[in-house]
Structures are given as structure tokens and as C-alpha cells.
Amino acid sequence: MQVQALGIVKRFASGGPAALAGVDLDVRSGELMALLGPSGSGKTTLLRVVAGLEAADEGRILFGDEDATTIPVRRRGVGFVFQHYALFRHMSVADNVAFGLTVRRDRPSRAAIDARVAELLRLVQLQDFAGRRPGQLSGGQRQRVALARALAVDPRVLLLDEPFGALDARVRRDLRRSLREIHDATGQTTIFVTHDQDEALELADRVCILRDGRIEQVGTPDHVHDDPASAFVMAFVGESSSLPVIVSGGTVRFRDAPLPVPAPAWPDGPAALHMRPWDIAFAEEGGLTGTVAMLRRSAGGRRAEVRLDGEGGHLVEVGIPVGAGVARGEAVRLAIRGGRLFPAG
Numbered sequence: 001m002q003v004q005a006l007g008i009v010k011r012f013a014s015g016g017p018a019a020l021a022g023v024d025l026d027v028r029s030g031e032l033m034a035l036l037g038p039s040g041s042g043k044t045t046l047l048r049v050v051a052g053l054e055a056a057d058e059g060r061i062l063f064g065d066e067d068a069t070t071i072p073v074r075r076r077g078v079g080f081v082f083q084h085y086a087l088f089r090h091m092s093v094a095d096n097v098a099f100g101l102t103v104r105r106d107r108p109s110r111a112a113i114d115a116r117v118a119e120l121l122r123l124v125q126l127q128d129f130a131g132r133r134p135g136q137l138s139g140g141q142r143q144r145v146a147l148a149r150a151l152a153v154d155p156r157v158l159l160l161d162e163p164f165g166a167l168d169a170r171v172r173r174d175l176r177r178s179l180r181e182i183h184d185a186t187g188q189t190t191i192f193v194t195h196d197q198d199e200a201l202e203l204a205d206r207v208c209i210l211r212d213g214r215i216e217q218v219g220t221p222d223h224v225h226d227d228p229a230s231a232f233v234m235a236f237v238g239e240s241s242s243l244p245v246i247v248s249g250g251t252v253r254f255r256d257a258p259l260p261v262p263a264p265a266w267p268d269g270p271a272a273l274h275m276r277p278w279d280i281a282f283a284e285e286g287g288l289t290g291t292v293a294m295l296r297r298s299a300g301g302r303r304a305e306v307r308l309d310g311e312g313g314h315l316v317e318v319g320i321p322v323g324a325g326v327a328r329g330e331a332v333r334l335a336i337r338g339g340r341l342f343p344a345g
């Protein structure tokens with residue numbers, strides 16, 4: 001089921017700030033779309049407007065060709081999973097998953113419900129836990145039950161709001177993988193809210209980056225990471241640091257030294273050069289001088305934060321090989337090898 005948001009505006013207080021300030025989003029049928037953005041950027045509000053839990057002040061929601069804007073939540077055919085999904089504590093796992101089917105007006109037969117529940121529990125790998133109560137499960141298992149429960153009624157759209165937000169890193173990774181596998185198996189159109197860029201990039205077919213109630217960019221993980229539409233996207237989707245530069249005649253300069261960054265058709269004047277850690281490297285000679293302010297280890301490699309000598313005390317983040325012999329406080333030289341220009345400011 002294709003889902004479209006057209007010109008969605010939402011204010012919680014009349015005359016107040018817009019939580020959504022004109023959002024247009026097209027989620028393709030069968031797609032797994034991540035809504036990514038900092039806290040307060042409007043992710044949950046957009047999801048709730050799609051669900052029908054919140055009415056927009058302006059704009060329309062389309063499900064396929066159908067205008068769903070005024071269809072109430074119960075008849076919109078959406079499945080939800082929230083960060084803290086209240087499972088029915090007094091019911092078994094199987095009864096929780098069956099719940100949506102048992103309250104249907106066109107209630108399936110007991111045998112049909114049992115078969116569907118068994119199928120869903122296999123899908124979320126909880127077939128051995130059907131008789132347990134939610135209180136006897138781990139947090140990750142509970143979210144799997146919530147997912148199975150949301151899928152039970154075969155919703156037109158699956159909506160997940162930070163469903164793994166309260167779980168620890170290892171469990172999150174496992175669930176991410178499961179969700180991707182379940183999505184591949186069911187082909188369910190899915191909108192997934194997260195503030196975690198790794199989660200969005202790893203899971204989604206496309207990522208929609210929100211900022212202050214507006215969409216900054218929509219694209220594949222590769223697209224938004226490698227070709228960010230704004231400095232905000234570049235900083236939010238992956239690591240980066242920036243330096244103020246001057247462009248003149250297509251040449252980019254930092255403190256008069258030309259940098260190997262192409263700037264064709266870029267207007268003369270100040271600009272901001274944003275660099276990924278691997279756009280900067282330690283150099284033997286020449287280049288910029290600075291001092292290692294901090295060393296960090298991340299899963300992907302090591303990072304050195306280097307404070308440049310001279311005015312401004314600029315900090316840049318350098319990707320360094322795991323075995324590089326470098327110490328905090330050491331004087332180093334840096335060569336800038338690439339980066340992307342954005343307007344100054």
C-alpha cells in the first residue's frame with residue numbers, strides 16, 4: 001500500500017509553532033521508510049497523523065488512491081509498535097497476538113486464529129513462548145510480541161515509533177535484523193521512526209530526514225550519506241567536522257592554503273567545508289598543524305580530534321588506522337583530501 005502525505009501542517013496550539021510545517025512524503029508500496037531526525041523534529045507527530053491518531057491542520061493523507069485524511073484510526077488499517085508497547089499482562093503471548101483478530105466483527109474461526117498466531121510467532125521466532133505471560137519475557141522478546149500483534153490483522157501499513165529505543169545495543173541490533181527479515185518476508189509497507197542514524201541507514205530502503213517539522217532530504221541510505229542535501233544532513237547522518245573556507249575563482253582555501261576540493265560554479269566568498277573523518281589524514285610535511293585533543297575508538301575505527309593551531313581553535317575529526325601510533329597531546333600535521341561545500345553559517 002502506497003502512503004502519501006501531502007502538504008501536512010500541524011500545530012498543537014493555534015498560532016503556536018508548527019510541529020509539522022508542510023510535509024510531503026511518498027512512501028512506496030512495500031517500502032521500509034525510516035523517519036530520522038533529532039528529538040522534537042516532528043517524527044512522532046508525522047507518524048500519528050499517518051495513523052489517524054492526530055488530525056492535521058492542513059494537508060491530506062492518501063493510502064493508495066484512497067483519501068484517508070478523515071478515516072478514523074480504527075478503520076485506517078494500520079498496525080503500531082511503540083517504544084513502550086503495553087501488552088496485556090494478564091494474557092499469554094499467543095492471546096496477545098490473537099487479540100486483534102478476536103475482537104474483529106468478521107472474527108475468523110478459532111482454528112484460523114490459532115494457525116495465524118502460530119505463523120506469526122514463528123515469524124518473530126517466539127514459537128516456544130506462546131504460553132508465557134509478557135512479564136516472563138525480556139524487553140526484546142516483548143517487542144517481538146508487539147510486532148507480531150501489530151501484524152496479526154494484516155494492516156495496510158505498519159508504523160513503528162522507536163520500537164527498540166528502550167533496549168540495549170546488542171538486542172537492538174538483533175531486532176533490527178529481525179525486522180528487516182520480517183519486512184522482506186511480508187513486504188509490508190512500513191514507516192519506522194528513529195533518532196539513531198545507524199539504525200535508519202542499516203534498516204531502511206529510504207530515509208526521510210526531518211528537522212524542525214520540515215523534510216531536509218529523502219533518499220536511499222547511500223544517497224543521504226554520500227550526497228547530503230545540507231550541512232545538517234551531513235552532520236546528522238554520520239560523523240563530520242567543518243572548517244570555514246573562502247572560495248575564489250573555483251578554488252577553496254583555508255587560511256590562504258588551497259585545498260583539493262572542487263568548487264565549480266560555487267560563488268566567490270565564505271563557505272563551510274564539511275568533512276568526513278576519512279577526508280582528513282595525518283601528513284608527514286606541509287598541511288595544517290595542530291594538536292591531538294582526544295582519541296576515540298568506535299566500532300568502525302579510530303578517531304583523533306585535532307585542534308588546529310592558530311586563530312579560531314578549530315576542531316576537526318580525523319579517521320586514523322587502528323594501529324596508528326599517536327598520542328593525546330601530540331603535535332601533528334593534517335592534509336585535507338576532500339569534503340563538501342555548504343553555504344557559510
Ligand SMILES: Nc1ncnc2c1ncn2[C@@H]1O[C@H](COP(=O)(O)OP(=O)(O)O)[C@@H](O)[C@H]1O
Pocket residue numbers: 012013019037038039040041042043044045046
Ligand atoms: N501533544 C502535544 N502537545 C503539544 N506539543 C506537542 C505535542 N506533541 C508534540 N509536540 C511538539 O511538537 C514538536 C514535534 O514533536 P514530536 O513529533 O514528538 O517530535 P519527535 O518525535 O521527532 O521527537 C515538538 O516541538 C513537541 O514539543
Ligand SMILES: [Mg+2]
Pocket residue numbers: 043044045
Ligand atoms: Mg518521537
